[in-house]
Amino acid sequence: MIELYDKDKIVNILKGYSIRVTPNRLKVAEIILNSEVHPSIDEIHTILTKSGKNISFTSVYNIIKMFQSAGIVKEIKSKDRSRYDANLKPHSHFICKNCGRVFDVDMEITNSNFPTSINGMSVDSLEVTYYGLCSECNNDNKDN
Ligand SMILES: [Zn+2]
Numbered sequence: 563m564i565e566l567y568d569k570d571k572i573v574n575i576l577k578g579y580s581i582r583v584t585p586n587r588l589k590v591a592e593i594i595l596n597s598e599v600h601p602s603i604d605e606i607h608t609i610l611t612k613s614g615k616n617i618s619f620t621s622v623y624n625i626i627k628m629f630q631s632a633g634i635v636k637e638i639k640s641k642d643r644s645r646y647d648a649n650l651k652p653h654s655h656f657i658c659k660n661c662g663r664v665f666d667v668d669m670e671i672t673n674s675n676f677p678t679s680i681n682g683m684s685v686d687s688l689e690v691t692y693y694g695l696c697s698e699c700n701n702d703n704k705d706n
C-alpha cells in the first residue's frame with residue numbers, strides 16, 4: 563500500500579526541499595512519489611510521453627538528479643541500470659537478480675535491530691538490501 567500524493571502535497575514537499583515548482587518538476591515528482599516500482603529515468607520519461615507530455619529525456623534526467631541531490635529520491639543500482647525511490651519512510655529493498663525489479667520490504671528499525679555505535683562511529687540508520695529471485699522469476703524457473 564502506498565500513500566498517494568496529490569498536487570497540493572507534492573507542491574508542499576518540493577517547497578519543503580527548497581525546490582522551485584515548475585510544471586515539469588511537478589509531473590516528474592507526481593510519478594516518482596506515487597510509484598511503488600522504483601522506475602528508471604527512461605521509464606519515467608516513457609510514462610510522461612505516453613500521457614502526452616512533451617518533455618525530453620534530458621529534462622527528466624536533470625529533474626531526477628536535482629531531486630536526488632535534494633534528498634527526495636534515492637538511487638538504487640539494480641542490474642544494468644539505476645532506479646529511483648521516493649519512498650521517504652525507512653525501508654529495505656529486495657532486488658531480483660533475474661529481472662532487476664526492486665521491491666520494498668517493510669522493516670521496523672529499532673535500536674534493538676542494529677548497534678548504535680561501531681568502532682567509535684555513531685550509527686543512526688541502517689540500509690539493508692536483499693538479493694534473490696522474485697516470486698515471478700521463481701515460478702519461471704520451476705516451469706523450465
Ligand atoms: Zn524477478
Ligand SMILES: [Zn+2]
Binds near residue numbers: 647649653665
Ligand atoms: Zn523503496
